[in-house]
Amino acid sequence: QVQLVESGGGLVQAGGSLRLSCAASGRTFSRDGMGWFRQAPGKEREFVAAINWNGANTYYTDSVKGRFTISRDNAKNTVYLQMNSLKPEDTAVYSCAASPRGSYYYKDAYVYWGQGTQVTVSS
Numbered sequence: 001q002v003q004l005v006e007s008g009g010g011l012v013q014a015g016g017s018l019r020l021s022c023a024a025s026g027r028t029f030s031r032d033g034m035g036w037f038r039q040a041p042g043k044e045r046e047f048v049a050a051i052n053w054n055g056a057n058t059y060y061t062d063s064v065k066g067r068f069t070i071s072r073d074n075a076k077n078t079v080y081l082q083m084n085s086l087k088p089e090d091t092a093v094y095s096c097a098a099s100p101r102g103s104y105y106y107k108d109a110y111v112y113w114g115q116g117t118q119v120t121v122s123s
Contacts, residue, residue, distance in 0.1 A: 002026035002112055004096050009117030012086055016121070020081040022096030022114055030074040032099040035059075036081045037107055038092035038119075048094070049081060050104035059104050064090075086121045094119050 008020040020036070035050035049070040050059045058070050069082040079096060094117055097110035 004098060004112055004114035006094065006096055006114045006117040009094060009119045011120045011122065014086060014088055014121055014123050016086050017082070017084045018086065018119060020083065020094055020096075020117060020119075022079045022081075024077045024079075024098060024112075028074075028077055029098050030077070033104055034072060034079045034096060034098045035100065035104055035110060036070060036079075036094055036096055038090075038094045039116075040092040043092075045095070045107050047105045047107065050100070051079065052104075083119070086119075088121045088123045090119060091121050092119060093117065 003025045004022055006022050008018060012018055031053045033052050036048040037045050038048050039045040047061050048064055049068055051070045051072055055072050067085045072079040096114045099111040100109040102109040
């Protein structure tokens with residue numbers, strides 16, 4: 001059974017940092033792209049960042065460029081999201097996703113999803 005399990009969320013003050021992890025099990029994703037999405041209350045799930053299979057290419061939504069960094073460790077079957085200079089508008093449930101069939105930017109392209117981890121940024 002394939003599972004993606006996120007961790008590392010929590011409550012942080014504006015300007016602070018968090019590092020999210022997404023550990024995969026049940027199969028290897030070393031040849032698959034992976035991504036992070038977020039959903040704030042009352043809003044649609046939106047793309048945050050993605051990374052190709054070997055980490056050579058990364059993609060970010062404009063609002064997090066320069067603040068967030070996506071990376072992966074294929075030996076650990078894990079993808080990370082380092083979030084710096086956090087803002088209250090970054091508050092959301094962050095979910096990782098794997099194996100996009102098409103554009104990295106579209107949530108419907110991804111086959112596998114984690115349950116999500118809450119990130120709350122206080123002002």
